[in-house]
Amino acid sequence: MSPPDWNARYSAPEFAYGTEANSFLKQHADLLLDPVLSIAEGEGRNAVYLASKGLRVHAVDNSSVGLAKAAKLAADRNVVITTEVADLQNFAPEPNVYGGVVSIYAHLPSSIRAQLHPLLTQTMKPGGILILEAYSENQRGRGTGGPGDPDLLLTCGKVERELVGLETILLQETERDVLEGKFHTGLASVIQYIGKKVSIG
Template identity: 90%
Template sequence: MSQPDWNARYSASEFAYGTEPNSFLKQHADLLLDPVLSIAEGEGRNAVFLASKGLRVHAVDNSSVGLAKAAKLAADRKVDITTEVTDLQNFTPEPNAYGGVVSIYAHLPSSIRAKLYPLLVKTMRPGGILILESYSENQRGRGTGGPSDPDLLLTCGKVEKEWVGLETILLQETEREVLEGKFHTGLASVIQYIGKKSS
């Protein structure tokens, strides 16, 4: 897939996307039920934040370098997270295992989303919450972050079609200032989605 080499991107001593949580996640984190699965977690900023709120967090990513930094960030902030290096193309979480799922800037090809998203719905317990933020197709060409391949970007229509089995609490495309490390900086077009699995 046309993605960065994540081990290379995370190999610098600085954190590519900073150490503070995504602001949309921070705003709505109290909706999440324990435990939480965070996909494409990278260097751990969101998982560590959620752990600091008392949630058990399982962070998955295809970068061993990123997750090593996540574990160190957790230790530095005196919280516990679990990590798993995995290719989301082949990731099969246990059914009915999580009260919350977090997907923050997990820009995946539609072929992977088609397989993964139903599995993520299945891994959520009844009443479980999904929190997602992604760059939208309208982000292309802005130069403030995100992939250029439209297949990796979302629209509200894609979200409605691909996340089957969740009740929509919030779904919108909006412009906001994203200030998350050197790779996500500036005015951006994003998709924000909160879904709830029926009880």
């Protein structure tokens, strides 16, 4: 299966993954410090939720169509977010900027993660929190969401190897019902991670 054309997917009037924030993120959002970087943000559901909690949120995605919908969703809910259209393969945030980083279903090839994940650690301030949820390799074949290529899926081991410099608060593979629009619906195997930056880097 070829990867989605994200501008095409987000061009439909409805929101591909709904307008409500990811439930794992909502459960732990109070851990995040200001400001927050949200990667692979898509149509804005998570960024808008975090902005509604008073956080300054910078939303990054490679789809200009998705981020345009994100900006409209923010306006409709009377909050402000900033957006940036960027290919995560080339995205290089400044060091020591963010108190929180959010990665929700950012299914990237391992070659891109190898470049990006160290940069996400570096862009966090000491004490900053990273919250991640993604489909696990055991999600393959379920038909409830996510890519079919195992290189795009995570395991606990991949997270431990790739997110160096963070103290693990939570790392688990679990099954849960994911109900996020028509593309993420049903019982799913996911990796959930929360890490804290403990040193300057």
